[in-house]
Amino acid sequence: MTDCCSTSTQTAELCACDEGIDLLDDAPSASAIQIHPFTRREVLKYMGGFVLTGFLAACGQTASAPGTRDGATVQAGKNGGKLQKLDLAFCSQVLCVLPFEVAKQQGYFEEAGYDVNLVYMKGGTQAITALLSKGVDFVGTPMDLVVRSVDEGKDVRMVASTSRLPFFALVTAPQQAEAITSVAGLAGKRVGVGNLGTTDDLLLRTLAVKNKIDPEEIESVALGPNLADTLLRGEVDAGMVQEPALTLVTEKGGRLLANFMDLKETTETLGGAYQFMGLNTRPDVIEEQPDTLRALARALVRANAWILEHSGADIVKAAPEELVAGGNTEVFAKALDRYKQSLYPGDGIIEEANVRRVVDAQRAAGLIDEGKEIDLSSLFTNEFIESQG
16 A cells, blocks of 8 residues: 555555554644645545545535635525535545535535535544644544543534444455454454544454454554455455445455444444444534534434435435445445444434443443543533424
8 A cells, every 4th residue: 555644645545644543632733734625536536645625525516615714605505595614524434424415415504504515534533633623613523533532631522423333344355254254363363444543443452352352463454444455355354344345345255253334233242332423523613603513413414314215226326436345336225225224313312322332342442541431421412403303
């Protein structure tokens, strides 16, 4: 994999520059973070570096100009009113982006009065860093990163749930299917993850602990959001993948070891659902922009309701083709039909028990000191969901 962290030349190949889970201490200033408009096809070229790359993924349009941070109005809405422009950043995992893209493409953000520039980033860590540095006020990232931030003394809060299960499954490379028959067989092996310290890496560590393996015995290899090809070539022994990568790899002979997209299996492994993606912000934004948070939450709840009501064939049209492993949208559509009811909550409510499992998983993986307590109320609030009525 090209090391775009140490070179000035960006390539179309995704690279992973994360050094580990503690990436929030040296957040750049807001002035160091820039918003650049790109077409959807250009985004993969630039996601390798630490750049916020905003673009419209709807209907092949190019992005509108970057938004201001002072509440400027920019264009007429459907009802003739002005739309307030804002940026919403998130990690570029295909299942993660769907509620945000649906809210954009179905006009739910616009109907709420906002021209939302969806900002694709290399990973959730970069999105959280941008939030903490006040480069953006709103991000879509997993609860895992909220917990990591709060544990490190950074105040971040989730205000709406867009997914109640992780979008990951652990599968072997086809070449290793006979040799690795269980999670215990991963000791001494190389396992691909999107980025170090994010949810897929954490879940891998959690699985190791539950199977009585020292997590350090498994070598996590950061490969970016689309690692299907690397896994199929056998360059890693196993990988934490999403759909349609899971179907593509198992069809080629890979062995499924764990599936966190399945509610029954997740319950057997972790004890229940596991709060994953959501809309996150800072306390100062909660205080100063409650109406905006309420509007964004409402739009995302509507987007999830739309997903639950439509077929995978319709939903997949909202997914940027560049993020669909192998470009196989038919396989992806079938996977959405299979998993959507488990993955996407229709009400946006963040369940305390599901948040607690995230904290417990991090403690089991050794990321939180055994004796340290984390106040769950500091991690999330449902006030912007409950007030919608």
